[in-house]
Amino acid sequence: MNDFKEIEPGGRPFVRAYLEFMLWFVGRAIQAASKVDDSVRREFAELPEGFTFALTAAPAGPSMVVGKDNAGKVKYLGRSIEGRNLNVKMTLKSMEGLFQLFTFRESTPIANARDRLFVEGNIPEACAAVRILDIVQVYLLPKPVAKLAIKRYPIWDLKRHSWNRAMVNLRAVIGF
Amino acid sequence: MQLPDHFEFMCPVKTGSGSQALSHLPSDLAALDARKPLILTEKKNSEKGLVKHLVQAFKTWNITLGVYDGIDDGTNLETVKELYNLYLDRGFDSLIVLGNGNVMNTAKILNIAVSGKPEDLKRVKEGGTITEPLKPMVYIPVISGTGTETSGDACLDGLCVSSTFLMPDIVTIDPKVLLDEDPEKVVNTGLAALTYGVEAYMADDANPVTLTYAQLAVDFVVNNLEVLVRESLVARGKVKAAIREFQAKKERTALVNAACMAGYVYASTGRGLASSLGAHVADASGFPKGIAMGLLLPYAMDVSARIKGRDLSSLMRPMAGIEMFCCTPEAQRFDYAVNRVRLLQNELFSLTGGRVPRTLEDMRITRKTLAGIAEKTSQENGACDSALCLTILEHAYDGKPVVS
Amino acid sequence: MLLPSYYEYCCRVKTVAGHEVLERIPELLSSMHAGKPMIITDKGVVAAGLMDIVTGALADKLVIGSIEDDVPPDSDLRVVNELARKYKAKGCDSIIAVGGGSVLDTAKGVNIIVSENADDLMKFTGAGALKRKLKPLVAVPTTAGTGSEVTLVAVIADHEKNRKMLFTSYFLLPDVAVIDSRMTMTLPDFLTAMTAMDALTHAVEAYTCLSKNPVSDACALEAITLISRNVLNVVKNPTDKDGRLALATAATLAGMAFSNSMVAMVHTIGHSVGAVCHVPHGTCMSILLPYGLEYNMHKNGEYTAELLYAVAGEKVFASTPKEQRAAKTVEYIRGMNQALHDATGGRHARCLREIMGRDGKPMVPAGTLETIARVALGDGSIFYNPEDLDFDDMMMVLTAAWEGVKLDQNMIKKG
Numbered sequence A: 001m002n003d004f005k006e007i008e009p010g011g012r013p014f015v016r017a018y019l020e021f022m023l024w025f026v027g028r029a030i031q032a033a034s035k036v037d038d039s040v041r042r043e044f045a046e047l048p049e050g051f052t053f054a055l056t057a058a059p060a061g062p063s064m065v066v067g068k069d070n071a072g073k074v075k076y077l078g079r080s081i082e083g084r085n086l087n088v089k090m091t092l093k094s095m096e097g098l099f100q101l102f103t104f105r106e107s108t109p110i111a112n113a114r115d116r117l118f119v120e121g122n123i124p125e126a127c128a129a130v131r132i133l134d135i136v137q138v139y140l141l142p143k144p145v146a147k148l149a150i151k152r153y154p155i156w157d158l159k160r161h162s163w164n165r166a167m168v169n170l171r172a173v174i175g176f
Numbered sequence B: 001m002q003l004p005d006h007f008e009f010m011c012p013v014k015t016g017s018g019s020q021a022l023s024h025l026p027s028d029l030a031a032l033d034a035r036k037p038l039i040l041t042e043k044k045n046s047e048k049g050l051v052k053h054l055v056q057a058f059k060t061w062n063i064t065l066g067v068y069d070g071i072d073d074g075t076n077l078e079t080v081k082e083l084y085n086l087y088l089d090r091g092f093d094s095l096i097v098l099g100n101g102n103v104m105n106t107a108k109i110l111n112i113a114v115s116g117k118p119e120d121l122k123r124v125k126e127g128g129t130i131t132e133p134l135k136p137m138v139y140i141p142v143i144s145g146t147g148t149e150t151s152g153d154a155c156l157d158g159l160c161v162s163s164t165f166l167m168p169d170i171v172t173i174d175p176k177v178l179l180d181e182d183p184e185k186v187v188n189t190g191l192a193a194l195t196y197g198v199e200a201y202m203a204d205d206a207n208p209v210t211l212t213y214a215q216l217a218v219d220f221v222v223n224n225l226e227v228l229v230r231e232s233l234v235a236r237g238k239v240k241a242a243i244r245e246f247q248a249k250k251e252r253t254a255l256v257n258a259a260c261m262a263g264y265v266y267a268s269t270g271r272g273l274a275s276s277l278g279a280h281v282a283d284a285s286g287f288p289k290g291i292a293m294g295l296l297l298p299y300a301m302d303v304s305a306r307i308k309g310r311d312l313s314s315l316m317r318p319m320a321g322i323e324m325f326c327c328t329p330e331a332q333r334f335d336y337a338v339n340r341v342r343l344l345q346n347e348l349f350s351l352t353g354g355r356v357p358r359t360l361e362d363m364r365i366t367r368k369t370l371a372g373i374a375e376k377t378s379q380e381n382g383a384c385d386s387a388l389c390l391t392i393l394e395h396a397y398d399g400k401p402v403v404s
Numbered sequence C: 001m002l003l004p005s006y007y008e009y010c011c012r013v014k015t016v017a018g019h020e021v022l023e024r025i026p027e028l029l030s031s032m033h034a035g036k037p038m039i040i041t042d043k044g045v046v047a048a049g050l051m052d053i054v055t056g057a058l059a060d061k062l063v064i065g066s067i068e069d070d071v072p073p074d075s076d077l078r079v080v081n082e083l084a085r086k087y088k089a090k091g092c093d094s095i096i097a098v099g100g101g102s103v104l105d106t107a108k109g110v111n112i113i114v115s116e117n118a119d120d121l122m123k124f125t126g127a128g129a130l131k132r133k134l135k136p137l138v139a140v141p142t143t144a145g146t147g148s149e150v151t152l153v154a155v156i157a158d159h160e161k162n163r164k165m166l167f168t169s170y171f172l173l174p175d176v177a178v179i180d181s182r183m184t185m186t187l188p189d190f191l192t193a194m195t196a197m198d199a200l201t202h203a204v205e206a207y208t209c210l211s212k213n214p215v216s217d218a219c220a221l222e223a224i225t226l227i228s229r230n231v232l233n234v235v236k237n238p239t240d241k242d243g244r245l246a247l248a249t250a251a252t253l254a255g256m257a258f259s260n261s262m263v264a265m266v267h268t269i270g271h272s273v274g275a276v277c278h279v280p281h282g283t284c285m286s287i288l289l290p291y292g293l294e295y296n297m298h299k300n301g302e303y304t305a306e307l308l309y310a311v312a313g314e315k316v317f318a319s320t321p322k323e324q325r326a327a328k329t330v331e332y333i334r335g336m337n338q339a340l341h342d343a344t345g346g347r348h349a350r351c352l353r354e355i356m357g358r359d360g361k362p363m364v365p366a367g368t369l370e371t372i373a374r375v376a377l378g379d380g381s382i383f384y385n386p387e388d389l390d391f392d393d394m395m396m397v398l399t400a401a402w403e404g405v406k407l408d409q410n411m412i413k414k415g
Helices: A013-036 A038-046 A095-102 A108-113 A123-140 A143-149 A158-174 B021-031 B043-047 B050-057 B077-089 B101-115 B119-125 B183-202 B208-222 B225-232 B238-269 B273-285 B289-307 B313-327 B330-351 B367-380 B386-398 C022-031 C043-047 C050-061 C077-089 C101-116 C189-208 C214-236 C241-261 C265-277 C281-312 C314-319 C322-343 C366-376 C380-384 C391-403
Strands: A004-007 A052-057 A063-068 A074-078 A088-092 A117-121 B006-018 B037-041 B065-068 B094-098 B137-140 B153-156 B159-162 B170-173 C006-018 C037-040 C066-068 C094-099 C137-141 C153-158 C163-168 C176-180
Touching (some): A013 A038, A013 A063, A013 A095, A013 A123, A038 A123, A088 A095, A095 A108, A108 A117, A108 C380, A117 A123, B006 B021, B021 B050, B021 B137, B037 B077, B037 B101, B043 B050, B065 B077, B077 B101, B094 B101, B101 B119, B119 B159, B183 B208, B183 B225, B183 B273, B208 B238, B208 B313, B208 B330, B208 C214, B273 B289, B273 B367, B273 B386, B289 B386, B313 B330, B313 C314, C006 C022, C006 C241, C022 C050, C022 C137, C022 C176, C037 C077, C037 C101, C050 C094, C101 C137, C101 C153, C101 C163, C189 C214, C189 C241, C189 C281, C214 C241, C214 C322, C265 C366, C265 C380, C281 C391, C314 C322, C366 C391
Parallel strands (some): B037 B065, B094 B137, C037 C066, C037 C094, C094 C137, C137 C176
Antiparallel strands (some): A052 A063, A063 A074, A088 A117, B006 C006, B153 B159, C153 C163
16 A cells, blocks of 8 residues: 555644734624724624624634623624524634635625535524624725625714724724 | 436535535535544545545644555555455544545545444455445545545455445545646546436436436536636636636536536436447446446437427536526427537537547447347346447447437 | 535435325335334324324334324424334334324434434434434324424533523435325325415525525435425315425425525524414414515515515516516415415414414414514524524514515615
8 A cells, every 4th residue: 555645634724823813803803893883883782692603714713802801891702602602693604604704705694605614593582693793894805895895885974984994993993 | 397206316425615625625524423534535536635635624723634545546456355344443433535437446445344344345255235334434436436535335356335324425526636638538537426416317207306416417517517628728928827727626626526426326316328339338348437428318218209299308508507498489499408518519529639439330330249248238128228328328329319 | 505605415315205105114224224213203193093094004014113192292212212212112113203203313313222222312412423324214294394304403401400402414315205195194284385485485595595506406406496386276176285395395395405505584583483482383484484575685686586486486586577576486485375365374483473373362462572582683594594683683674574565675685
């Protein structure tokens, strides 16, 4: 059996580092948007106390967890899903899938339509989480890129487009 | 379409096709509870870097892959025995087949042995059937193939078995591993797929369920094969070649989809007139089977429609598209379909400088061997009486359509 | 046929269809090493005399382990547990499910318990929870609509804890779907119409929405063609054996299409009308289908246009200018609803306000539309819709569907 060998495929440290960063930023942006944007605030208000939502990739992340504490405050809860009781968990079937998503080569609805992700947990809450993600993407991305990421680019007033956008980005960077 | 009084169809395969398809494999295998796959392939595929793409897809998964790339035309039951020991000793639990024809045959036979007892092979050789599902098997096609890789047929070293349990669990078509290949091999794949697809329309129990896959096989071959061969023969500079490669990947993906679907259809409908005769013509002429089958296909279509009275007009739809199909009067649709196949062959003949034959005469078969082939075929396949077989062969010899 | 940049398709179910194919069941079971099935069905199936046909066909060719005919329309965990207990007590080795969606969901639940020797079904919810083949399961559909004989999901309610458990796995797929024309022969006209339009909706949404793929597309086209050519005829001539087989086959094909390509806003809103007002699923589908196509037309009009060939035939397709085909497809579907309305003496409703309950009162009062729209925002099928829908969009669609008027294309937000 000269033609046989065993291979350890290894990891993808650079891709992982990039995704860790992106997820960290989006997580903090969700926290920021919950304070700045009325629609996001309303969506979170409808969700139960202690609600947690995670975006992750199989088999072992990277991940992002966002939740609502008992006082109703929305918080970025870090990059580990270990030991958490999640209400909604959105898992890309591979790190490559998450990478495509965060390099804007494929939008979430298209990744979903192409069987690249699955959602576990309470479905109405998952729908709310997706709506929140959509709004946050509009805040974070320039219009041409955001148009690739969501189905319908919203019509917002000037304040939401400029002031709110600046606040969400600023708060995400400094983290409050 | 009038439905037959009784029809059956099954395709137990999950197909995934397109960009990043390989990245779905680890989670698909996990869903089948497989954690240690053995990859089987040929030397040339590892040399071309195809195995690397596959390994890349398993990064971050913490899975050890076994790779055996020693399969070639000389692979026999001895090799299977060695692979059997390897599979068990190293604790593999599934097979990933990267390649075509013989690689797949080896994997199927090996899977019988590793799923039960090695004596199962002997039992199957003596006519026993496979009665239980086998271990998980994934098929990753390359551009060329026989069109039966995804079916339940396996033939290695004189041992031929057929069972739906031999069909792969997962077929993963990834454009990354679909590289340019010798046009003749590409044509062979395409014409085999086209033949199995069209034969599903000619089968006695032709039905809308089987025809879902069959129409796609026909569509993807007719609309991709010619352009793929033509463009692969054009010399280009680096930039233009890279641009062309982008489009070619799509056409190859479509063609390989056709080949896989043809295998699913073939597993349910079996051989028709053209493929039964084609197998013997291939033996007699030394040409590949797919090319021989494809050559006979239009004559078998003639016989089916014009002598047996089958309505094959709906075959035009996957070939020409909905628009053209609807605008063509019903009475002309069969003519369109059969002529489209003839046109394709003449084009391929011209493009390859005669390497793809149009007639049996092009194949340099002598006319007097035809009766023998017809006789042999009709003994094997009850649906084809020897006079009908001979009609097909004689017309195919001269390239003359069969008229009622 | 369009080849998307990536697609997946899987339907592992063996389809066995025809006029007398129930007789194949013993042989099929024996090839899976089974010979003592539990038959799971409901009282409606028994009352229609279908169980006699099934048992007659199986006759002395196998031992029927047990016949359980009390699956309620809203089956739940208690029923599943009870049936699983009986399955084990009577030493059955396989399951034959005869009926519609509820019967099949129940059978799938029973199958998980008896195959995995489980006491808590909850452990098997979620992706990837099932890892191996379950006991042989044969599905015999009796409605020609739901397509659940080829779907990989099961929903089982737990009424005690007031929750719904969702199971998704390729291992939940039945091994065989036996489509026998005798099973739908006695379906009353309005149910025939309703279930056929349910199947049509599956196929149309699969073909026009985000997860479309060539195999589903081919299934959908065949299904739509079979339904549009046969439904009116079968409603008028209920004993048309070939027409019945065509509709039943179409429902299975539509099931293959939508279980891979999924469904979208017609189901998003339709599920919610069903949940809030308890309207039968098929009725919601037939009413809402034209609106789903109209709403998405600026995104997927080219696919809707292609369907004209399947709904109206080749001549109509060829003689309609390209840019008018999508609208014509919608017009034809509305026309089918109208024709079925006439043929069933008005029992096939054309708009939401026309739906009447057994007591003769309207089932969808105008006041419920807002609640419906809110519930719809939480339905997962919305992910597969080409265009986004917010609360106002839902209300616009619901209001038009309630009145029975066309959607105003100028009112649709196009981003």
